[in-house]
Amino acid sequence: MIEKLIEQLLKELGQDVNREGLEKTPERVAKALRYLTSGYDKDVKQVLNDAMFVEDYDEMVIVKDIDFFSLCVPSKQIVNAVDGAKPARAVRPGDRLWTLDQGYLKETTVTTVTSRRTREIVEVRTTGGRFKITPDHPVMTESGWVEAQDLRPGTNVEWINPKSLCRKPYELKPGYALGYVLGAVAADGSIQQGRRINLTVKSAAFAEKYRTMFTEAFPGAEPAIERVTVPSSFLRRDVPMFRVRTVSRAIGEKLCRWLRVSESGSRSKTKSFEFPKVVTSSREMMRGFLDGYCDGDGYATGSGGRFIVSHNRRFLAALADYLETPLARTGTDDGARIYVSSRWDQPGWFGKHGFRQQSDFYVPVDSTHSTVLGVRRLAPAKKPHTVYSFKCEPYPTFLIAGHLSHNCEHHLLPFVGKAHVAYMPRKKIVGLSKIPRLVEMYSRRLQVQERLTTQIANTLNEALQPRGVAVVMEAIHLCMLMRGVEKQNSKAVTSAMLGSFRDRPETRAEFMELIKSGRGLQI
Numbered sequence: 218m219i220e221k222l223i224e225q226l227l228k229e230l231g232q233d234v235n236r237e238g239l240e241k242t243p244e245r246v247a248k249a250l251r252y253l254t255s256g257y258d259k260d261v262k263q264v265l266n267d268a269m270f271v272e273d274y275d276e277m278v279i280v281k282d283i284d285f286f287s288l289c290v291p292s293k294q295i296v297n298a299v300d301g302a303k304p305a306r307a308v309r310p311g312d313r314l315w316t317l318d319q320g321y322l323k324e325t326t327v328t329t330v331t332s333r334r335t336r337e338i339v340e341v342r343t344t345g346g347r348f349k350i351t352p353d354h355p356v357m358t359e360s361g362w363v364e365a366q367d368l369r370p371g372t373n374v375e376w377i378n379p380k381s382l383c384r385k386p387y388e389l390k391p392g393y394a395l396g397y398v399l400g401a402v403a404a405d406g407s408i409q410q411g412r413r414i415n416l417t418v419k420s421a422a423f424a425e426k427y428r429t430m431f432t433e434a435f436p437g438a439e440p441a442i443e444r445v446t447v448p449s450s451f452l453r454r455d456v457p458m459f460r461v462r463t464v465s466r467a468i469g470e471k472l473c474r475w476l477r478v479s480e481s482g483s484r485s486k487t488k489s490f491e492f493p494k495v496v497t498s499s500r501e502m503m504r505g506f507l508d509g510y511c512d513g514d515g516y517a518t519g520s521g522g523r524f525i526v527s528h529n530r531r532f533l534a535a536l537a538d539y540l541e542t543p544l545a546r547t548g549t550d551d552g553a554r555i556y557v558s559s560r561w562d563q564p565g566w567f568g569k570h571g572f573r574q575q576s577d578f579y580v581p582v583d584s585t586h587s588t589v590l591g592v593r594r595l596a597p598a599k600k601p602h603t604v605y606s607f608k609c610e611p612y613p614t615f616l617i618a619g620h621l622s623h624n625c626e627h628h629l630l631p632f633v634g635k636a637h638v639a640y641m642p643r644k645k646i647v648g649l650s651k652i653p654r655l656v657e658m659y660s661r662r663l664q665v666q667e668r669l670t671t672q673i674a675n676t677l678n679e680a681l682q683p684r685g686v687a688v689v690m691e692a693i694h695l696c697m698l699m700r701g702v703e704k705q706n707s708k709a710v711t712s713a714m715l716g717s718f719r720d721r722p723e724t725r726a727e728f729m730e731l732i733k734s735g736r737g738l739q740i
Contacts, residue, residue, distance in 0.1 A: 219247040256661030264654050265647055265680050274642055275684075277724075280652045281637040281732045290617060291338055291349050292603045297382055297616035299324055305605040314607070314615040315382055317357075317375060320582030322382075325612035329667045331711045334601040339365050339594050341620075345376040345587030348618040351604055352594070357614070357621040359586065368589045376587035379619040381466045387435045389471070391578045394433035396502035400509025401427045402472060403490050403532070411473055411480030412466040416513075417447060417458050423512050424459035430509070431461070435468055474581035492535035498578035500562055507557055521559040528552050541569045587620070606709075608667035634692030634708075637732040640677055641684040641717055641724070652677075666692050666711050674713035685716030687728050 223243040227234050234243070290296065292306035299313035308314070312327045340349050341356070350356075352366035357375040368374070389395065401423075402408065406416040416427050424442050431440055440463040446455040463469075473480045476490035496506040507525075511517075515525045527533045528551050530544075537544045537555045547554050564571035609615055614623050636656045659672045674688040689712045717724045 219250060220244055223247060252661070254662055256658045259658045261655070261658075261676055261680065264658055265651050265676075274646060277639055277641050277728065277731075278646065278649075279637065279639040279728070279731055280649055282635050290351075290354065290605050290607075290622075292605065294349050295618060296607075297379055297619065299382075301383075302379065306603065308605065308607060314609060315377075316609070316612045316614045316616060317377060317584045317621050318612055318614075320375075320584045321580075322377065322583040323612055325609040325615060327607045328610050329608040329670065329711055329713065331606045331608075331667060331709050332603050333606075333709050335604055336597045336601050337594075338598070338602055338604075339592055341365055341368060341592050342590040343374060343376065343587040343620065344590065345378070345620065346618045348620060349595070350617065350622070355623040357623070362623060365592065366594070368592050370589055370591055372589040373586040374589060375584050375621040377584045377616065377619050378466070379616070381470075381583075382616075382619075387437055387465075387467055389580055390434055390436060391498065391502060392434075393501040393505035393508075394430040396496045396505025396507075397430040397509035398427070398434050398505075399472065399475060399493055399496060400506040400511075401430075401513050402509075403476060403493075404510040404513030404515070404527075406513075408469055408473055408476075408478065408480075410469075412464055412469040414463045414465070414469055414472065415460060416462075417445065417460040418513070419456070419458055420512075421459050424461050426512070427509070428461050430505070431463065435465075438463060438465065438468065470583075471581045480585075490529065490532060492532050492539070494576040495578060497539070497573065497575040499574070500572045502578070503572060504562070507561070511557070515557075518556075523557045524554045525557055526552060526554045539573075539575070584621070606667070608665075608671075634690060636673070637687075637689045638673060638677070639687045639718070639728050639732075640681060641686075643682055643684050645681045645683070647677075647681060666690060666709055670711040670713045674715055678715050683716065685718040685720075685724065686713075687715070687718040687725065688713045689729075689732060 220243040223246045224234050227239065227242065232239060234240070290305040292304060294305050295302045296305055296308060297315040298308065299315060308327055308330060310327050310330055313324050314327060316323050316325045335351060337352055338349050339352050340347060350365050353364045355362040356365055356368060358368070359373045359375075363372070401416060402414065405418055406414065408414055416424065418424055418427075421442075428440050428442055432438060440461050443460045443462065445458050445460045447458045448454075449456045470480055475493045475495055477493075478490050493506070496502045507523075510525055511523045514527060515523050517523050525533070525536070526547060530551070530553050533553050533555060534544055540555065540557060540561055542555050542557070545554055545556075546552070558566070560566045561569075562572040607615060614621055616622070638652050638656065655676060656673060659669055659676075670688050670690050674686045677683070678686045689710065691708060691710050693708055714725060718728060719725070
């Protein structure tokens with residue numbers, strides 16, 4: 218099967234597979250791939266277990282210059298760390314970075330940092346800002362991961378406003394209170410710039426209930442009630458009012474997305490919102506929405522029911538359809554109203570369905586999109602840039618200037634180099650020849666250098682239970698030599714330090730000093 222696939226690949230590349238020199242290429246490539254991935258057929262127990270024994274030795278054991286081969290952000294560029302934005306060169310293993318997972322803001326931890334030198338850098342400009350990365354650095358777009366050099370003006374990339382990363386998080390509490398807030402804001406409130414939520418009303422009781430419901434729906438938020446005066450063109454005088462104001466992008470963005478209104482601009486959005494289906498996720502939340510809207514833009518009838526009034530006919534038509542009630546005009550203006558019975562939620566009343574869940578409760582995603590304005594390849598620098606890659610867990614992605622990015626993807630090209638492995642025994646030691654075999658086992662797989670480094674360190678740590686393990690790997694990647702940056706002297710260095718090598722700087726320094734001699738990589 219592999220031979221047939223290689224033969225098909227050659228044909229797709231426009232080659233005559235029957236010509237002299239290519240006749241046996243599919244067979245040769247298949248053998249090479251089987252050899253390069255033969256590490257999958259080996260097991261750690263086969264490599265280590267028959268050579269581990271107890272020995273009273275507690276000094277450092279180093280096996281260095283192990284040859285291996287396997288398949289596979291500028292220093293000043295700001296990355297979005299949880300403790301505050303920092304340049305790439307300042308990121309260290311253990312640092313927490315912000316990322317996005319399915320649109321939701323998450324934290325991820327840096328486990329490995331690698332660096333290399335390059336003169337090739339591109340600057341990407343979007344409606345959300347600008348950032349500099351290597352041409353082959355993947356960026357998340359609406360259609361998936363795309364290398365920075367292939368981004369085109371008009372492409373939408375996943376983005377979150379970096380200013381919002383330091384905002385106070387709120388644990389939303391679904392139910393009556395949240396429904397009330399949505400109804401009150403829709404009826405009589407405004408959301409400006411996606412973060413200024415205002416409710417200015419005549420009724421002190423309405424303002425107080427809204428403030429109470431807001432605090433219950435968003436624990437930790439504590440809006441205050443202010444006495445203000447608002448000029449009235451109808452009365453031709455200032456009218457005393459009560460204002461409840463909250464400034465929070467975390468809350469404002471979510472209210473905007475539930476109500477489906479723009480998060481930009483300073484004007485009120487109450488004329489353009491849509492019926493938020495999320496309120497139908499529970500009877501209590503729907504009841505809260507109706508109460509909040511009626512308190513703001515409705516009035517009671519003698520029969521115990523209420524009328525809801527609005528100039529937003531699209532919203533009112535959707536609500537009327539849900540409640541199975543007719544939509545009526547009000548006077549000569551553009552307004553309309555619907556009747557809400559006190560028994561609106563009872564199934565079978567006048568043949569109506571009553572309360573019906575049309576949505577599960579959800580929290581709107583944190584991310585949005587910014588649009589690429591342009592990609593500019595910077596002039597080659599006289600002095601090479603140092604660019605960094607971060608391996609992160611549990612999410613492999615991270616944010617650069619709010620844009621979702623990923624470490625460079627694997628191109629199925631070999632990387633070759635040297636490994637330096639050390640451990641400090643506690644009781645067990647292992648035959649020295651087994652360590653190169655362990656490196657060989659993991660390297661003969663489809664790999665990335667960062668994963669390879671940590672796999673070797675973690676395996677030794679689990680098998681020997683030593684006081685510490687250290688692995689440093691230096692490699693030249695053919696994906697850098699043959700494509701993308703095409704730099705012949707670029708080299709990637711990765712390290713994994715466990716136990717005393719991580720906790721004790723002097724132990725780590727001793728190891729690094731001992732492997733210095735002969736560390737120059739000659740390929």
